[in-house]
Amino acid sequence: MRPPGGRPQPVPMNINYCSLPPQPPPSLPAGLEADRLDALIAGQFMWLNGTVLHYYFFDGETDGSVIPIPGEGTTRWVSWVGGKDQQDVVRESFQAWKDLGIGLEFAEVTDRTEAEIRIGFQRGNGSYSRLGRSALTVGTDQRTMNFGWSLTPPGERSTALHEIGHAFGMVHEHQSPFAGIVWDEEAVYADLAGPPNFWPPEKTLNNIISKYRPSDVNGSVWDPDSIMEYPFHPSLILQPEKYRAGLFPPGRISEIDAAFVHRWYPPLGAAEPPLLVPFRSVPLGLEAGAQADFVIVPEATRDYTVATFGESDAVLVLFEEVDGEPRYLTGEDDGGRPDNVSVSAHLLKGRRYVVRVRLHSAWGSGQTAVMCW
Template sequence: MTRRLCSLPRQPAPSFPAGLTAERLGALLAGRRMWVNGTVLHYCFLGAGSDASVIPVPGTAELRRVPWNGGEEQREVVRECFREWQSLGIGVVFAEVGDRGEAELRIGFQAGGGSWSTVGREALSAGRGERTMNLGWDVTAPGERGTVLHQIGHALGMVHEHQSPFAGIHWDDEAVYAELAGPPNFWSRETAYTNVLRTLDAGEASCSVWDPQSVMVLPVGPGLVLEPERYRGGLRPSGAPSPADKEFMLRWYPPAGSVRPAELVPLRSVTLGLGPAEQADFTVEPPETRDYRVGTFGDADTVLVVFEERDGEPRFLAGRDDGGGPGNAVVGVRLVRGRRYFVRVRRCSTWGSGETALMCW
């Protein structure tokens, strides 16, 4: 029988200008969910008395309150899985914090609420009191470590590998709906379509080839896949990051260098020549406390993020991408004299010359 599966909520389709080429649109779809390299992702566990969901009791008109807190054993499994992703050598760092206001990733353990995560930078759109990840069953049970690794993969920006257009999977749609409508998932048709049957656009896929051993493949039982024939017995990924997963992560998040970033001096522009997925990093030490604008100029598709250094770590302050439109990525931030800030610019696509400029003013 099919196991409990990851149930990502359906997200509204992103809006891009009309007339973009398929390559440029695909690059923007992928780039919009990925963090800039060098980001420190702070995570916390939600467990205050008010952290709970009120849900209907099936078959009745009653409601019940289900808390989000999890036991220490479950939390330790999550910590171990963060360390496993970190051990790949990626340039994104994970740090646990106790204050949810400091956390980009906020983790709950609502029993029966399914296991899911926001994908990459979607976490920044969630309210500070909301979860960005939920683990809806006991992840200390045998074989459930892969559930946590899978959700952290989503938090890093990865999508479901079995939905890749390069997989060539022909599902038995009605069999999928019937199987997932029953225990242990109890999914609606919309949830089954969103998480299994919908084929991703080529630009959304993590890799250009199908990786059946990816940690981002959902394990499903026999009778749901019609083609390729060898998967009629089900999909059985390893439950850990595969070599292709590691390659993808290191391509987006290469190991951080030890060279100190160049200084971005207010009112002086810096010319950049970035290749696709290349990133430039700068420090800013403002000469006075005031409101500033930090932005790019030129025809490259870019993501721009500003961090403030606190306790020796970069903390997210503001970010923007140009969305493939005619404008540029610009943010307004208040910078304080005596503090250090980091500005990171990443090019998303091959469109345009790649020539762009950065300025703080």
């Protein structure tokens, strides 16, 4: 209804929203050509395909933090530990993504120092996840993902699927520049300031109102059915007209979501990656966004360097195989610098190591190569 002289009032629906942590602007050299810049931004959070993402559930008595209590002006300490029923929803959601046939692997670990993804269940602190590789910048005693409400009620499995999507590098769908959403901004700010979210204006701006750049998003079309799309009740969206009555995605991985993760994380082939022999350069011949994998089996224990050559921007990661699983050793993203990507590590004779190289972009001759020595 519309009060006299006022605007239509939001229908209270108590929708909990994911509050994605603000991402600092990428630190890239000035003066990059548009194609290079777009390629670097598009791939900045994406893992190398074939990575095993280890996840850990906080379980200690002292795992927790002090949070403000909305509306009370007080604070209290709240644990990060969640029950098995909550953890099982997350486990099942990792499996749902894996069942798409993607090239990423997932392994639960009990040592937080081994985990790229560290998960808490702190109630009252919102649900969120670090975007993709940005999780590597978070200290091992801190969460990279949190669930701020119960995941067991009907429909809440979508929250776990959504946060895992962020952990892959996926962003909020409703902030796509291709969505064409025109907000009733006053109503949005008022709605999110109330229960159950109690968001300040800057959080609403970061997670709802702001639009991404085209190079930031997962594709060139808006997918209202995406698992990365929020639901919105009537009165918040002015355009497109069909969503004035509300936007209610189905809460599952859409076909476009699946296509996106397959583009970045295609199924790994059964063929053995080629051997990278010291002092022998191997041409890459990759298109932008493509990846090549190699194996190193050292004949001597010593320090090795692995590097790319040519006019290119790339990310390179070196793994050691431990019990058949690639474990991260070191990696580097050249971030648009004029020099190439290069990593060094002490490799042991007879051990098996995996090199993964993803090309952001190439210019000039377009000829690129990788070599170890």
